[in-house]
Amino acid sequence: MALTTKHLEMTLETQVESVNLAEEMCLRVAEAAGFGEDDCYRIGMSVREGVINAFHYGNEERPEKKIHLAVDLTAEKMIIHVLDEGIGFKLADVPDPLAEENLLSTSGRGIFLMRAFMDEFDVVPGKTGGAEIVMSKKLPAPGSASPNGQSGQNATRKREA
């Protein structure tokens, strides 16, 4: 039976509290969708990093700007969009945090973590002119999550390099 896509969106203030709010909201969706504990952690961390990116780099911590968060839950995956109102950026311009010269950098690991923790990740030009992070994780196979919420089949899937 085909499932309909569920869509949820919210507009967040450019403030630190929005990071926790976004993470908590997406965690609830992920848990309800059947993700195990490990995947919920990865999804939550990725949402956190996406909103931190929008808060700090995109909107430059300017309170008059907004952060737009949207979640789509399809039959196959959970898709998360984080849109800022900044000037946008290209992934190719983001320094590699694993490069020797960047290892002791105090910032610049958020994009890397989102890429590592999600199945799909991209940054596209947003309708507001800012950057829109689009990332997704495949839903676990039915019945793969154990009752205690530990990782199921999906959590053991190979991570991106």
Place this chain on the structure above:
Amino acid sequence: MSLHATHRDAGQVTVVDLSGKITLGDGSALLRKTIRGLLEDQRKKILLNLADVDYIDSSGIGELVSGFTAVKNQSGDLKLLHLTKKVKDLLQITKLYTVFDVFTDESAALRSFN
């Protein structure tokens, strides 16, 4: 739960017991304040006990690196003790596990400062 920090002296080494989350905002700020305060008190051998830290984001990682660099710049040492699995995994995928001295035994960690 936000971050909580207490510290105790073990000879020349200061052990900082942290619990909670090191994340953007109060958690990262408290870690920074704690390390900078110790450096101002000339406590330059610092062991961060992360046994009760179950969550660190990129801001927290940045603060750990910032503290590590600040201590090194004053000819001190900042080392890590009792990483939880999530924190260890994070440091490994960011290649920082090889940058920090990491210990699973406090006595061994304290001896390593000599």
